Amino acid sequence: MRAGPGDRATVRERLEAERRDTEARVAALHSDFDGIVEANALVAVDDEHDPEGASTAFERAHVASLLAQARNHLDEVDRALERLERGDYGRCERCREPIPPGRLEVRPAATTCVRCAAGTTR
Secondary structure, three states: OOOOHHHHHHHHHHHHHHHHHHHHHHHHHHHHHHHHHHHHHOOOOOOOOOHHHHHHHHHHHHHHHHHHHHHHHHHHHHHHHHHHHHOOOOEOOOOOOEOOHHHHHHOOOOOOOHHHHHOOOO
8 A cells, every 4th residue: 555645544543553552451451361370360260179260270271362362463463564664555465455445444454455465376
């Protein structure tokens, strides 16, 4: 997507908004994770014999997974901002064809076109 100055500003605003939202999600998930850890520290939990231990371990693992996904998304958004600066934003990294605007609307940090993302060849 060879964006003109106006388009580029719009894309930058959308990516920066996505970055802010993701940073807020990371902070909230980090707080949730810390709360789970703190709550478990207050109680002597024997995961093997305590019926709540397994669900607490699951909850901790689930939040940790969501946190990792959010951090990964933050990295993807940062790389999209770098591509925008280089003028490569909106081009598929595999086939170099333009990524459809609808895909970028839904996934502003997308690096591949739909066809390449699906694993089909041209």
